[in-house]
Amino acid sequence: LGHMVEPQFMATREQVDDPRHLALLTSYENYHFNHPSLVMWCPDNEALHLERWVDKAPEVIPPWNRLTTHIRKLDPTRPIDYNHGHGLFAAVKMGLFDRENFHVFNPHPYGNLLASVARHKKLAGFDDSVPVLIGEVFNAAAYMDLLEDPAGSYVEQRRQGEMWRGDVLRLAKSGVAGTILCSLQTCAFLGFENSKRFHLGPWSEECMVREGGK
Numbered sequence: 001l002g003h004m005v006e007p008q009f010m011a012t013r014e015q016v017d018d019p020r021h022l023a024l025l026t027s028y029e030n031y032h033f034n035h036p037s038l039v040m041w042c043p044d045n046e047a048l049h050l051e052r053w054v055d056k057a058p059e060v061i062p063p064w065n066r067l068t069t070h071i072r073k074l075d076p077t078r079p080i081d082y083n084h085g086h087g088l089f090a091a092v093k094m095g096l097f098d099r100e101n102f103h104v105f106n107p108h109p110y111g112n113l114l115a116s117v118a119r120h121k122k123l124a125g126f127d128d129s130v131p132v133l134i135g136e137v138f139n140a141a142a143y144m145d146l147l148e149d150p151a152g153s154y155v156e157q158r159r160q161g162e163m164w165r166g167d168v169l170r171l172a173k174s175g176v177a178g179t180i181l182c183s184l185q186t187c188a189f190l191g192f193e194n195s196k197r198f199h200l201g202p203w204s205e206e207c208m209v210r211e212g213g214k
Contacts, residue, residue, distance in 0.1 A: 050087030068101040079103035131177035
């Protein structure tokens with residue numbers, strides 16, 4: 001099973017329910033409808049931070065509700081998930097976002113995962129009426145050099161992996177339905193530091209071949 005990566009259409013449209021946006025989503029959804037590993041639709045990532053819209057909710061939220069309704073009508077069989085869109089539950093309580101459109105409570109917790117999830121629940125007034133999906137968890141930054149120190153890099157990767165394994169298990173015991181543990185970020189890169197030094201390390205946002213490398 002898989003999670004459909006959101007195309008982040010908000011980068012190309014000022015209004016999420018722009019007719020061109022809806023037409024593009026319709027084509028996108030119809031094309032992928034029968035994909036065997038597609039388990040949910042995820043229209044956007046981190047565009048719905050609660051603190052960014054709570055003071056102007058009557059203007060901000062209705063277009064998102066119309067967008068979600070559009071997606072749900074095209075495919076009523078799959079849940080719709082907004083990455084870090086947990087704050088939409090506050091909009092449900094305000095009467096601005098239809099409860100039938102709110103399928104997943106999705107926060108991006110950092111630090112103490114259990115405490116962070118609890119904090120997000122409290123801020124949104126969440127009542128545990130839908131599953132909780134942890135949208136992303138990144139490991140803490142730690143530089144690794146697999147060429148110069150392969151043993152040390154392995155030990156550090158193992159240490160971080162065991163730490164997150166424990167956190168994920170504790171989340172599951174607390175009632176969290178699922179967790180997406182993202183690849184390492186800001187802790188290593190794949191590419192050339194200079195013309196002679198090549199790093200073959202964990203994935204990160206800096207995953208590229210650097211200038212000067214061959």
